[in-house]
Amino acid sequence: MAEITLIEAITQALAYEMRVDENVVVLGEDIGTNGGVFRATLGLLQQFGPERVMDTPLAESMIAGAAIGMASQGLKPVAEFQFVGFIYPALDQLFSHAARMRNRTRGRLTCPMVARAPYGGGIHAPEHHSESPEALFSHIPGFKVVIPSSPARAYGLLLAAIRDPDPVIYLEPSRIYRLVKQEVPDDGHALPLGKCFVSREGHDVTLVSWGASLHETNKAANMLAKENIHAEVIDVATISPLDIDTILASVAKTGRCVVVHEAARNVGVGAEIAAQIMEKGILTLLAPVQRVTGYDITMPYPKMEHLYLPTEERIIDAVYTALEYK
Amino acid sequence: MAEITLIEAITQALAYEMRVDENVVVLGEDIGTNGGVFRATLGLLQQFGPERVMDTPLAESMIAGAAIGMASQGLKPVAEFQFVGFIYPALDQLFSHAARMRNRTRGRLTCPMVARAPYGGGIHAPEHHSESPEALFSHIPGFKVVIPSSPARAYGLLLAAIRDPDPVIYLEPSRIYRLVKQEVPDDGHALPLGKCFVSREGHDVTLVSWGASLHETNKAANMLAKENIHAEVIDVATISPLDIDTILASVAKTGRCVVVHEAARNVGVGAEIAAQIMEKGILTLLAPVQRVTGYDITMPYPKMEHLYLPTEERIIDAVYTALEYK
Amino acid sequence: METTFPVVANFEVTYHQYLGENGELIRPLPAFATPDVLQFLYKEMVLVRTFDTKAINLQRTGKMGTYPSILGQEAISVAMGNAMQKEDVLIPYYRDQGAQFQRGTAMEDIFRYWGGDERGSNFRHSREDFPICVPIATQYLHATGIAKAFQYRKQPRVAVTAIGDGGTSKGDFYEALNLAGAWNLPVVFVVNNNQWAISVPRSIQTGTQTIAQKAFAGGFPGLQVDGNDVIAVRQVMSDALERARNGHGPTLIEAVSYRLGDHTTADDASRYRSKEELHAAWEKEPILRLRKYLIAQGLWDDQREERLLADCQAQVAQAVEAYEQTPKANIDDIFDYTYETLTEPLKEQKAYAKRFKEKAHHG
């Protein structure tokens, strides 16, 4: 079996689900002939035609609002937002309607849509092309928020997202779109939403991350291993609802935890994870949970973005802070 | 001096600043002849005329976008969003531009605007009229987020917000618009942004809250006092940037902390406060920080909203959990 | 050499009316307007007004929350719902009671909604219709998505949506027009131009001569209709529905009317508009107008009116009864519909909430 990249895994999942379920349609800007600016929808127009692969006018509120309408009719729209920095005009539709339709109508109308978007920095892209707003969606009840970290997870989680009966925000770390290749059988097997994955076992410290940052986190774990420090690495994968149990089980073992994310620190997802570990696992904690995050500044333009993104060095520094505690 | 309500204090602050600074203009839906649906701008049209008190067409992105343009020209627009549940269409303008203009232009253009909105639940209003999205704004670098809890603080903080050289999100707890009256001298004295206020001193537990919830928090403190439990109560007032030092100083004294807010729990501001207390004050903590919050559901319609809002009982329950720890 | 510049596109807005302000016929009746149908439309308008009066009353007596009266707009709403086929979908705004009743939505559900109960949107009939939409103009986009689903499935169905004059200032309104035009969608866009958006008059809302002309931004026809003339609204609706159903795309209908009541029960319109204006508007109101016509034609009289009013009262009273008998909601209700399956965090929160259920203070 050929190895594929994360973005190819996304295309593979979209094509799979479109083949087996004719209610699945995709829509967005430049997703047709062009196959998306990152080529996530490459070939879909040819395979499924313009009625299912819809190049839309340039309007994100419209994309979300139309998807909500389609979903209410039993379609399963997968809407692409060209970059997650351009999803903000759609927040009203997403927050006010997608997230609430089931609750508002007590289950009569639902919104089984997926909002996909390239996400995160480190690709030397112009301003607004490198944002990490997962905290915003995680705070809004009604969404599931999913961020894959590898081709296999991208495939399995996207299938799960499309099949989920509720709206899923699916954020794709563009920095690792083509970073690694994996064999990903096109067997239609979904991965569970709402579950963390233990990516690496260890007993000295728990490193928690997701998306592209998981790669620096893994690198840090490798470097630490050379110092005989054995980190357990957790890929959160579903940011909301959070699978705190898997994290707590790890922290119960290690007693120390570092959470790593690209997004700004203040009221970020790292805070939630830290707060829950304290609430439910304080007795197992040997040091305060450390956060290695983006700063509370707008993501810098490419020339300076490397100063913003969490690095192995910062992660290792935080691990030592945790280990040296008391 | 006559005593005034929180909303009258807001009107008083607006009028004061419009008198002393002709760059201050107000705009929004129904703020002219009607004086705003809650009457926050009552009388301003008569005093300052339609060029400074602008009834706008019904469009929130427009209100924000136009305010950004005005602010770049040195005006100090104070934009009213009729309810904070209707600010979502403006999030793109606010996140992408208001919060970034100074940084984007390295200080050449700035955005000294205020976005005011009635906020929070408990007024038996229809859906979308009872939201608490302070976490969203707090996560976005570039904003200050302010929530007053009394007439005096509403006055002083609004003056500070208008005078601030950067964009301020000013959320007004509508539940307490007319709950208490206070003497508020119309002397133009601003209160500092970025500082918590210690509302009540105590040594057994620190209660941290803001806005309308501060009232249940204070009531809980009163009830606890009868049980000889002396709570220190902190009014956060500026939700971002957070004055963690005042909170830490209190927790250093009490060893226990309960954070109370109406907004949904997941990735809420309570998580940030809890995480920071752990990071910087874990050695003084005798129990994990407790959070008493809204649930991770859409704010229920009026019939059931009382089941959602934090109550004295829930706060006291959390205090006992903290006190009984270990 | 030429000195003028060629015209490359031009557009016009027509105004549609059959009944004059005094109920006199100013154009030949359209085919649908048989005596039966006209009497039916009349009755339905009176029913809506009876409901409306009761709803305001329920609010005033503390039995319901804030409520937006439809007073003055009955013709638009009734004609709109009446012209639709059952299999069409209504995507209403919050002042579409008449259309909702035509669609089979229960009065008690509307009471429940404004009584602060989500169950009011779990319609037993018209189950594909959208619930009341509070965030202004968002519903216009939902309508385009629904219309797209019809188009995709090659179903001869139409999405019908409505909005107020104020709502036409919002981005979602225009984005919907643009998409509907670009995709030639089976959708009918209705604007209830009742002259006011809360306290903001139409003249401040937009600088256009008509609202109908905003359709030209989407590339399809826009027209004005006398919104107090139920015959005219019913006719332009049917035309637009037929156009849409036959694959000829969207239409924007600006129904010119007047909000005779306050914006909602939380509003006091005397703060911002004159008695004179209001009195003048009452002269044109839709129910009286049709009654005058029917009476002149010998199709209506006082006896029938009396019977009708009694009938309407009885129907509404029954709905009030059903509303008041609604079983109490419980904690499960507020937790169980955020997701299809309760998540782990919500299981925990629900259990916690149940601990406090009995003690709640507020409300």
Place this chain on the structure above:
Amino acid sequence: METTFPVVANFEVTYHQYLGENGELIRPLPAFATPDVLQFLYKEMVLVRTFDTKAINLQRTGKMGTYPSILGQEAISVAMGNAMQKEDVLIPYYRDQGAQFQRGTAMEDIFRYWGGDERGSNFRHSREDFPICVPIATQYLHATGIAKAFQYRKQPRVAVTAIGDGGTSKGDFYEALNLAGAWNLPVVFVVNNNQWAISVPRSIQTGTQTIAQKAFAGGFPGLQVDGNDVIAVRQVMSDALERARNGHGPTLIEAVSYRLGDHTTADDASRYRSKEELHAAWEKEPILRLRKYLIAQGLWDDQREERLLADCQAQVAQAVEAYEQTPKANIDDIFDYTYETLTEPLKEQKAYAKRFKEKAHHG
């Protein structure tokens, strides 16, 4: 009885052009178009193209990031900036290099911006002009706010803003038109209709005949101009500016042109559009057209062309030099402009960041 429905409003779009596709005059020259001015406009267009070519080259050689070429739209951009007064304010989109240069914005700043450096938006001249706007259509609303500030202060200034054809699908575009119409604001709205929004052709973007007609949704004039005819664009711009400056409100100008390059250096337009279409578009391009006219009038020749190209190369080379000499940014730069005064959390974060400065791996 009448049987037709009266027209209550009508509208038309005119098309403006002076130079035919082969550089021949098809209407008498407007007054501004003296030989000097025409030569000046020509030179400025060539300068923009020289800059553009260099910018693409910088990107290709790894010296700059993604860049959106203005190839084909030089006439629109130069005419727009040229028609403005110094005290007016430009609120550009990302393909307005020509207008920016007319306004005094330094070429090296544009290089810096696309080189990934915020300092590129700290213009030394044109300090009130807005920076490049990436979130499509948002700038149209900024323009209305700026225009409102002028109106409030009774300053005879105009806000000029631009957008692409794709951008006209967005809510902010229409909300801006509506506000400008409602408030009669001194603003000129320019649409660069270059036929493509990345890979999406104009025909998919909107169902309208023209983009100009979208102005009717705002209640003010909209017109089409040949965007490859710098004389026509300059003239309609002046007219619109004068209208606005004299308190007569906004104008929407649809400048019909063609994007001769890829969308940006990250795009490959051959994936989605035909060579034939591109070749046909080259036949109409603005620089060649004006050159033909100038040569026919004896106002231009090969010698002047050669000198001009050398001049432009030198100017651009100087800007590249300045760009390359830009001092390195540092940690303070990324922290110090989020607020006027560094907040406590940011002080802490900045100190922390400085600890790691030397070790950074990425980039």
